[in-house]
Amino acid sequence: MFLKKSCQVAALLLCFWALNTGYSHKYFAEKVTALLGEDAVLPCSFEFPNGVPVPYIIQWHKKGIKIPIYIWYAGYPPHIGEGYDGRVSLTGQASLNLTNLQEHDQGTYTCIVNFFDRSPDQKRNGSLVHLFVHGVIVVLSAPPHFSIKPSDVVYVNIGEKLALLCAAGGTPDPDITWYMDNVPLNAGPNIKLNRGSLEIFKVQESHIGDYMCGARNSEGSIVANTKVIVAGPAVITVPPRNLTKLEGDKAELICEAKALPANLTHRWLLNDKDISQLTWLVTRTVVRTEGNLFINPTSAEDSGLYTCEVFNGIGTPDRASAYLSVEYPARVTYSPTIQYLPLGLSGIIRCYVKANPPFLHIKWSKDNRPFDPKSHHGMFSLNNGSLQIERVVHEHQGWYVCTPYNAYGTTGKSNKMEVLVRDPPIFTIKPKELYQRRVNSKVTVPCHGTGQPKPDIFWRRTDGKQVSRDRAIQNNGNLTIRTLKKEDHGRYECVLQNDIATLVTSTLLIVEGTTPHAPTNVTVVTSAFSASLSWLPAYDGNYPQSYVIWYRLMEEAESPWRTIRVDPDEASTFTIYNLQPNSEYEFRVLSRNTLGDGMFSPTVRGRTTPWDFLGGVYPTDAYGATYIPTVQKPSGPKPSPPRNLTVQETENGLLISWLPPLNQKVPVAFYYVEYRTQSKPWKRWGPIKHTTSYLAKGLAPGHYNFRVYAYSIMSVGQASSEVSLTLAAEGYEVTKSRAITAGVVGGILFFIAAIVLSVCAVKICNKRKRRKAEKAYMMVTCPVAEARNGGHSHGGSPSPIKNIGPSSRPKGGVPGLVSKSSLYQYGLSLWTNL
Numbered sequence: 001m002f003l004k005k006s007c008q009v010a011a012l013l014l015c016f017w018a019l020n021t022g023y024s025h026k027y028f029a030e031k032v033t034a035l036l037g038e039d040a041v042l043p044c045s046f047e048f049p050n051g052v053p054v055p056y057i058i059q060w061h062k063k064g065i066k067i068p069i070y071i072w073y074a075g076y077p078p079h080i081g082e083g084y085d086g087r088v089s090l091t092g093q094a095s096l097n098l099t100n101l102q103e104h105d106q107g108t109y110t111c112i113v114n115f116f117d118r119s120p121d122q123k124r125n126g127s128l129v130h131l132f133v134h135g136v137i138v139v140l141s142a143p144p145h146f147s148i149k150p151s152d153v154v155y156v157n158i159g160e161k162l163a164l165l166c167a168a169g170g171t172p173d174p175d176i177t178w179y180m181d182n183v184p185l186n187a188g189p190n191i192k193l194n195r196g197s198l199e200i201f202k203v204q205e206s207h208i209g210d211y212m213c214g215a216r217n218s219e220g221s222i223v224a225n226t227k228v229i230v231a232g233p234a235v236i237t238v239p240p241r242n243l244t245k246l247e248g249d250k251a252e253l254i255c256e257a258k259a260l261p262a263n264l265t266h267r268w269l270l271n272d273k274d275i276s277q278l279t280w281l282v283t284r285t286v287v288r289t290e291g292n293l294f295i296n297p298t299s300a301e302d303s304g305l306y307t308c309e310v311f312n313g314i315g316t317p318d319r320a321s322a323y324l325s326v327e328y329p330a331r332v333t334y335s336p337t338i339q340y341l342p343l344g345l346s347g348i349i350r351c352y353v354k355a356n357p358p359f360l361h362i363k364w365s366k367d368n369r370p371f372d373p374k375s376h377h378g379m380f381s382l383n384n385g386s387l388q389i390e391r392v393v394h395e396h397q398g399w400y401v402c403t404p405y406n407a408y409g410t411t412g413k414s415n416k417m418e419v420l421v422r423d424p425p426i427f428t429i430k431p432k433e434l435y436q437r438r439v440n441s442k443v444t445v446p447c448h449g450t451g452q453p454k455p456d457i458f459w460r461r462t463d464g465k466q467v468s469r470d471r472a473i474q475n476n477g478n479l480t481i482r483t484l485k486k487e488d489h490g491r492y493e494c495v496l497q498n499d500i501a502t503l504v505t506s507t508l509l510i511v512e513g514t515t516p517h518a519p520t521n522v523t524v525v526t527s528a529f530s531a532s533l534s535w536l537p538a539y540d541g542n543y544p545q546s547y548v549i550w551y552r553l554m555e556e557a558e559s560p561w562r563t564i565r566v567d568p569d570e571a572s573t574f575t576i577y578n579l580q581p582n583s584e585y586e587f588r589v590l591s592r593n594t595l596g597d598g599m600f601s602p603t604v605r606g607r608t609t610p611w612d613f614l615g616g617v618y619p620t621d622a623y624g625a626t627y628i629p630t631v632q633k634p635s636g637p638k639p640s641p642p643r644n645l646t647v648q649e650t651e652n653g654l655l656i657s658w659l660p661p662l663n664q665k666v667p668v669a670f671y672y673v674e675y676r677t678q679s680k681p682w683k684r685w686g687p688i689k690h691t692t693s694y695l696a697k698g699l700a701p702g703h704y705n706f707r708v709y710a711y712s713i714m715s716v717g718q719a720s721s722e723v724s725l726t727l728a729a730e731g732y733e734v735t736k737s738r739a740i741t742a743g744v745v746g747g748i749l750f751f752i753a754a755i756v757l758s759v760c761a762v763k764i765c766n767k768r769k770r771r772k773a774e775k776a777y778m779m780v781t782c783p784v785a786e787a788r789n790g791g792h793s794h795g796g797s798p799s800p801i802k803n804i805g806p807s808s809r810p811k812g813g814v815p816g817l818v819s820k821s822s823l824y825q826y827g828l829s830l831w832t833n834l
Helices: 002-021 732-788 820-833
Strands: 029-035 040-042 056-062 070-073 088-091 095-098 107-115 125-134 142-148 153-156 162-164 167-171 175-180 191-194 197-200 209-217 220-230 232-238 243-246 251-253 256-260 265-270 285-287 293-295 304-311 318-334 338-342 347-349 352-356 361-366 369-371 379-381 387-389 398-405 417-422 426-429 434-438 443-445 448-450 456-461 472-475 478-481 490-497 502-512 520-526 531-536 546-553 562-565 573-576 584-593 596-600 604-607 643-649 654-659 670-677 683-688 693-696 702-711 716-719 723-727
Touching: 029 040, 040 125, 070 088, 095 107, 142 209, 142 220, 153 162, 162 220, 167 209, 232 304, 232 318, 243 251, 251 318, 265 285, 318 398, 338 347, 352 398, 426 502, 434 443, 443 502, 456 472, 520 584, 520 604, 531 546, 531 584, 546 573, 643 702, 643 723, 654 702, 670 693, 683 693
Parallel strands: 029 125, 153 220, 243 318, 338 417, 434 502
Antiparallel strands: 040 095, 056 070, 056 107, 088 095, 107 125, 142 167, 162 197, 175 209, 191 197, 209 220, 232 256, 251 293, 265 304, 285 293, 304 318, 318 352, 347 387, 361 369, 361 398, 379 387, 398 417, 426 448, 443 478, 456 490, 472 478, 490 502, 520 531, 531 573, 546 562, 546 584, 584 596, 584 604, 643 654, 654 693, 670 683, 670 702, 702 716, 702 723
16 A cells, blocks of 8 residues: 555656656647556547548657657558557557556657648647656566467478567566577577577578577576477479380389378379379279379370379479370271262361371272372372362262371271262352341341252351250241340351351341340459459440459358459459458459349459568559558558448347448458447457447446447458447336336327217216206296196296297287297207207
8 A cells, every 4th residue: 555655646746747847849748647557548639631631641759769669551551669569559540559558668759640742841730748657666576478489380491591489578577598409599690589589591401400489587487399390391302204105004103202291192183184083094093102103004095194293281282294105006096988078179088097106107099999199189188197189079089998007007997988079068148247136126147058968057156055945946047036135145157068068157146235244254363462353345235334343262161252343334454452362262253234234254263472471572552552561461451431320229239230331442341349438448349240230238327439440351441430329227228118108008098088078078068958958948838838727837927938029929819929839849949959
């Protein structure tokens, strides 16, 4: 308690000294005090020129240190000065949050905000802050503890650079010593010791062994061990070599490799296809323990490029290839019974030959006699063994036989092949070069031809797709397509074919008024943090079209597709940023026009290049600037802030909802929801993926502020606008619900009571009116009855009837009296009027 009081007195004295001594600076100096080991916020605020946001950079300086201790610029990782790693960050607009305060943190700090569009002579925004760290007189002690430890096993190659990181904390600061095989290491020409880390610039055989990092102070000591091993990706030491074998012999392709760890896996491929998938080959092959491929017996089909691939789980597989040539005598693989030649045109008499080594010559016979093509004008041999005739005449007709030879001889001659000379087919009507039709309309494309024998005429698409079966009709060479659809767009070929020759002509069918077609020829070029795509636009449906790029990370299981719109619309190249280095992505391009989305391009894959954070060329972002590699994951362009943040009370808790950023050029990976009460530090919920809402439960009563941050893969954007809400005491929701229910029920009961009272009031009023009418009626009828009886009732005097008009008097009656029927009508009218 006494020590605590002393600290407080010392703090008051320091504050009094700071307030009275002042500081000579053009900024007003603010005072911030904090205890040793706690956190402090050094305030700094600024205003944009004319209230318009412009690019700016924030620098925090500490008096006595030449280089700024903290530099921040949007889109890039911050620069953090030596001794402040992990302890400084920005909070609020430009304030500096300094954690785990130490004795040397006490001093004068300056915040400077520079705007890029302002001349140097204009006044800069910023602030000047004096930081006083109280409790410096208290001496704490603690045993050492590691903040950074080297890996248990490190694989290196001879000649490479080796870096072993080791850092420890404690009170007093511990001393760090490196040992190799229990012998202390000292700095030298090839070894550098820097703040506890060990660097060997060029690893030699003598550097392989067991290393130990030891940290010691007066309170104790700790050690961390690591083993340095010459290892890495598997390396092929004896690659396969080109091999030539005679068909039927045995063949062995060598592939020896070494690696550490030595869990090698060998895989053999023939022409880039795994031999385990080639059923005609796998039954004759064996992969030996050392990795060699053994084939017994060899066959002519076994010739090709064999690739050995080795892998031990580190790095990328190592590959080496060699060509296996299986030789055999020349042979005829196929002998057609009849071959046709077109009269007057160029023709070919085919001899289907296969040979390894290649055939040297081919002997021909015609009509059972030796035939030398060289002695006939306009006839010569082709490289594949067939005979080319420049202009066919009837004399070329006959029976032909071919026999191929190579260095190993021949396996025999072909069968007799009859060659017939016929008139070739010709087009009599060709389709036009172009047909343009609206969607849902009809098109008929003519195509006719003649020949002997009569040629077949059929239509096909040049892209290999099927001509529509349910809407397309081919009749006598004409192609008719009803109710044209988008997929009918393309180039069509009319084929005129018989045994003599095959003729082809083409036409282009354009279907207008559709969504655009899929882009083609999509290519991707990657760097460490970006991918540049290019493509060829397809038909736009006769409307201006734009593009959306879809991409996703392959390493993540069921990774969702992300989208980004290409700007400007007519562009056919685009670069995506904020990608992870050394990662494989899938890309595809979607076209769209005013009618809607078109079709996806074929999916292409691309792997971003690795990034060495200890050296190499710095990567470039979308703005042409470079990343400063001071953190393990550099940041890039920031996503825009979320929109329309709302907070609503529900029975289950507070429902916090928002809309994604309006600008989607930088895709959002996830969100964080932050909240706080009054001036307390912000707390957060998240990360929140694949949704734009969060249900908060269990919040205590009080006044809260909420905001939402959008994060890309490697950066954080600006916060949304803040929303405030006051939570009442516990049970507020239940009380409120009950009050609403009671109000509704009370309103209904009041309405029913009002109806009942209204009905009762009407009945009472009607009853009173009836009584009044009856009384008036009695006042009229009683005197008449008494007059008729010649006297008065109960000794009362007769009451004359007044206000009865002359029309009521009977003709010839007694003056002043009315008849019985008149009295009855008068009373009835009174009752009715009620």
